[in-house]
Amino acid sequence: MRIVLFAAVAGLLASLFGTPVAIRVLIRRGYGQLIRDDGPTSHHTKRGTPTMGGTVIIAAVLFAYAVAHAIAGRGPTASGVLVLFLMTGLGLVGFLDDFIKVSKQRSLGLRARAKLAGQSIVAVTFAVLALRFPDEQGLTPASTYISFVRDTSLDLAAWGRGFGVAAFVVWAYVMIAATSNGVNLTDGLDGLATGASVMVFGAYVIVGVWEFGNSCANNPIPKCYMVRDPLDLAVVAAALMGACFGFLWWNASPAKIFMGDTGSLALGGSVAGLAVVSRTEILLLLLGGLFVLIAASVILQVGFFKMTGRRVLRMAPLQHHFELKGWGEVTIVIRFWIIAGLFVAAGISMFYAEWVVG
Numbered sequence: 001m002r003i004v005l006f007a008a009v010a011g012l013l014a015s016l017f018g019t020p021v022a023i024r025v026l027i028r029r030g031y032g033q034l035i036r037d038d039g040p041t042s043h044h045t046k047r048g049t050p051t052m053g054g055t056v057i058i059a060a061v062l063f064a065y066a067v068a069h070a071i072a073g074r075g076p077t078a079s080g081v082l083v084l085f086l087m088t089g090l091g092l093v094g095f096l097d098d099f100i101k102v103s104k105q106r107s108l109g110l111r112a113r114a115k116l117a118g119q120s121i122v123a124v125t126f127a128v129l130a131l132r133f134p135d136e137q138g139l140t141p142a143s144t145y146i147s148f149v150r151d152t153s154l155d156l157a158a159w160g161r162g163f164g165v166a167a168f169v170v171w172a173y174v175m176i177a178a179t180s181n182g183v184n185l186t187d188g189l190d191g192l193a194t195g196a197s198v199m200v201f202g203a204y205v206i207v208g209v210w211e212f213g214n215s216c217a218n219n220p221i222p223k224c225y226m227v228r229d230p231l232d233l234a235v236v237a238a239a240l241m242g243a244c245f246g247f248l249w250w251n252a253s254p255a256k257i258f259m260g261d262t263g264s265l266a267l268g269g270s271v272a273g274l275a276v277v278s279r280t281e282i283l284l285l286l287l288g289g290l291f292v293l294i295a296a297s298v299i300l301q302v303g304f305f306k307m308t309g310r311r312v313l314r315m316a317p318l319q320h321h322f323e324l325k326g327w328g329e330v331t332i333v334i335r336f337w338i339i340a341g342l343f344v345a346a347g348i349s350m351f352y353a354e355w356v357v358g
Helices: 002-029 041-046 054-072 078-104 112-130 164-186 192-213 230-251 260-277 289-308 318-324 329-357
Strands: 145-147 151-155
Touching: 002 054, 002 192, 002 230, 054 078, 054 230, 054 260, 078 112, 078 164, 078 230, 078 260, 112 164, 112 260, 164 192, 164 260, 164 289, 192 230, 192 260, 192 329, 230 260, 289 318, 289 329, 318 329
Parallel strands: none
Antiparallel strands: 145 151
């Protein structure tokens, strides 16, 4: 279990001390955040704040994963590497989007089709590879069964009528796209998405450690978990949690750096990847409840406006609605963190309750 602690500490230190270096480099190059004119006017003071800080998070996670395995004398696993691939791949798409924005000083980065294509290539590659690499027990990182806190009896291979892999790929893609965009929409106030991500990744540390202690390979009891590499998933989650903690030191209000799409897409992809390979796909709706709530606010706003020509909220996403109502930014962030914590607590409670009652 020490490897999990090693990953968390290494991720924390790498991000905590690497972020100020990144801030100096980004300021020297003039890579500052552009602020939309149609957003809250209070955000105009943030113009020029360095962005693309997600590169530090990604680098810290990869560094922490490598260091933890080197210290523990363990090799990487297929499940862990796949989640890291998803994180890095989506982070690269976000980086290209951010880089175009800051280098050309415009609010539009990658064209919508190019951004969608990049996300699709990474997500589909992850989904296809996740059904490969069986271990000694024949377990692959993912399965075609839809999972809640473990695989259910709902098999996409059966629904797919001979196209089970394709059905799973579509399911995984929807999860990855929804989660990455949910985190991206949440990243609108200083520290909001970063702090919420810390809680979600902390939850996946607990899930991974618990599944490892009660895995069918280590403890073949009736309620054991059929998950490939659960301990390494805890290591990845711990590295992500530590990296986000370190970044939050500099991203908290008033933020010295923003993660940009580089970070938000990478973190969202990581959350979805952990859910797929830990067999907790539906549980993600609770663990990532804040991201779901904020994404739903945008869907509601757009849908209601198209049907009636009126708005439900003063502005979407939800956090900006409360800004326009006069709430202070720090107040919104702390209250939304509380909501995120309650969702995470409910998700972990549901996970453990399933174990207790079977």
